[in-house]
Amino acid sequence: MPPAGAMPTGEPPLPVGEDVEAIQGRSPWYLAYLRLRRNKVAIGFGVLFIVIVIFCLAAPLWSHLVAKTGPNDNHLTDQITIGGEKTFVVAPNGIPLGPGLHAKFLLGADDNGRDVMVRLMYGGRTSIYIGVMAAFITTFLAVALGLLAGYYRGWPDSVISRVLDLIWAFPVLLLGIALGTALAVGGLKIGPLEIPPDSLWIPIGIIGFVYVPYMARPIRGEVLALREKEFVEAAVAQGKGPIRIMFTELLPNLVSTIIVFFTLNIANNMLLEAALSFLGAGVKPPNASWGTMIADGEDRLITAPHLTIVPGLMIVLTVLALNVFGDGLRDALNPKAKLRMDQ
């Protein structure tokens, strides 16, 4: 609704009444920010994610100062003092120590006598790092392909769409393990690009790759729609070249979609990494992630469930935080504002 008091033709005949406020123009970003701020739940979960990241980044602190052990240090035959009594880190029958209020092995030990809390924090760094880096790869490729396909249409669109459909024809996990196992022995070599098999960039690349169609197709769709709008026509009439148009006209309008997808993509990536690592096609030793920890704990599910519960809970919390926050972002950035229900 146009603001009251805005007179397009000449001077107002009478002074405008004091009760009519001048309405300031506010950018859609500011409005979105306000909407997001009102969503306490989403903000809360966003903060939770930050807290988890900080927690994982603090791994070296905990490792040096509290637990006094590294993530890969075995303590198979060691004993620690709990409540005055000496207890085996790994009991003679093979069952490792469970969680408890002791500085060392706060969350217990695993089969090899390693400190679960320390591994959790270091593993978290790996999992989150992979999730975020893969999201960058996916986003970059998806935006580039979506822009090219949507803007040029014609045969570039045909080719790109066919390729995207082809990738998407594979179930994500299946494609992931296919790539993961094929590249397990010698790593990757395509032309000048060479990545060794134990590098984290193998799972990062795989996860980044498999989700490209998931993001690229909606972006392509939006570009196709945006392309028909008058401001693009105007830019073409002004003589702007295609690359400039993509950067200055199309991309700014895609930013809200990209932000939301990026956030939710990190969540998907972390779940996929966990699944791949669990099966053995993801992160490989000596690296550890939450997924490999669950894999390690599988045999001891009945006797030492904490090995499975703890890393799993961390994944759930992190992914949930991202999902709730991403949802809140989507609602805030969506111009179809929901009507408030409180009245």
Place this chain on the structure above:
Amino acid sequence: MSPTTAGGPQPLLSVDDLHVRFATEDGVVRAVDGVSFDLRPGEILGLVGESGCGKSVTAQTMMGLTRATNSTISGSVRFGGNDLVTASDEQLQTIRGREVSMVFQDPMTSLNPVYRVGDQIIEQIQAHKGVDDDEAKERARELLASVGIPNAAERVDDYPYEFSGGMRQRAMIAMALALEPRILIADEPTTALDVTIQAQILALIQRLNQERGLAVILITHDLGVIAEVADRVLVMYAGQIVEEGTLDEIFYDPQHPYTWGLMGSLTRLDQPPPDRLPQIGGAPPSLLAPPTGCRFRPRCPHAFEKCGELPDLEVRLSNAAGHADRCWLDPADKKRLREVEGRIGLEVPA
């Protein structure tokens, strides 16, 4: 009770001090802010105003279609011994489609695309009457034929996308009349259609009004449509009625500056073309915080001190008992001020 019908025939439907407010994240929108009028039996009542003035909300509220968790409705809509504002959902369901029917603006989207047209008519019939499928289908065929759809017997099995825009609107009207309601509310029935189809739809509405005594509330922003078929006219602005009268009274003796502006903005074939297209300066007020006093004041070139006080909708002429308006100006002044360049219009500020 409207100020203009006291002492006349018993109105068919009576709206009294209707207020409709919506809670949005920007604040409370006062979409309808004190509307009262009567609908007489067998009349075509035109409800005219620009987009956002509250005419559609008024109409939908009469059918209870604006009930939501974020809407607050007060006042009354009296029909057949019931108050539709406070009536229960079950009561409303018996009235909708049977006693009071509504057709909407966009026939393209007003029919469900996955069901056949005939089935949608049958659905309405069977919701109110225990009639078997064959009989209902036969009735659907008759209805489609009665609104002028060629080949109705086969068309009844078509999907909406197989109908043209004009035919779809006819089908909507047919469906609305399936159970012979007493009132038809038509919300911008011709706005989405081209002019030739528009004429056909209006002729249809007029015929139904004359043949069956169907009372019609016709909502539009197009004065040409009003001029074709309306008996009486309500002019709405910023959620309120600003003028009410017969068709002749409104067109030939308008009493409110907004109405003058509307009249003035009509281009007429019997006059020389103006140099500039006449318009009403300014923009409609925000319904979040409407101006105090007369709502048209910010845009009215004739405003004076008294306009800080909201005028009531009253009959101010001595010889026209049914003609009411919300303007403090003296009737003699009104006659003078509304003459702009030889015709009725609103003076544009210099």
Place this chain on the structure above:
Amino acid sequence: MEGMGRFIVRRLIGMIAVLFAISVMVFLIFNVIPNSDPAQRIGGKNADQELIDRINEDWGFNDPLPQQYVTTMKKVFTGDLVSYQNSRDVDDEILKGIPVTFSLCIGAAIIWMLLAVVFGYLSAVRAGQATDRALTIVALIGISLPVFWLGEMLLYYVANKLGLFPVGDYVELTQDPLQWANHLILPWLTLAVLFIGFYSRVLRSNMLDVMEEDYVRTARAKGLPERQVMLKHVLRNSLIPIITLFGLDFGAVIGGGAILTETVYNLPGVGLYAGESVASLDLPPLIAITMFGAFFIVFFNTVVDVVYAYLDPRIRLGTQAA
């Protein structure tokens, strides 16, 4: 039924082209882009030089790439594919696993569709209220759970501690239907949870959009009872995109999601076979499973498209409906 025959032929030709492209992609993944000796990769961890040489001969890894492609495809499609780690015939193993995988996936699919529709419908009808908020939380948690972890948690708490269900393993349907179901209930739920969460929210979102549509307003104006408006007009139209999604996802579940569930619950299906092959880096089975997995999805989607066209004449005639 006009145009139906031509439509099917067009789709089939398209499908074959895609299948060909898939086979090329699988070939590239397993035989071209990895940076290690192909024969060694195929032979596995315990391959000795003799085996490697034999594989080189058999698979033609010294031939030009197109020739290699043909040889590989011949092996896959003529059942000539063998795992060099356990000497089992790959295609046989896959065939043995199919009934198990289908038992798991079809059961899970039925559960998830039913519950997703119920939860999504309730959420939409009571949008903004407590029910909706609670269901949204449940759905969000559902899509945040790693499938295999959920499976292990259910195994530990429900099967092991509470003893309500057996701890994994599989019983043939033909052998003992009751036990077949008993052993599958936890796996079904595990696989369904993720999809219930996702689909209920998609349905909720669709329904909220459809509720704003003009034809829903018309339905109310006709005086239809609210329940009828919701079911016949809102739900019906909201389910249409869900059906398409389901078509895509069911194939994906069969092809991939089942892997994790079968591994955790020790169900001898194709998924478990894939999981075991990953663990031992046994490539021949994975080549076949990847290819057939993708094939199944493409085929299944083509069938869904054809059925869709049969149901909706607008699609096969190519008319743009309003």
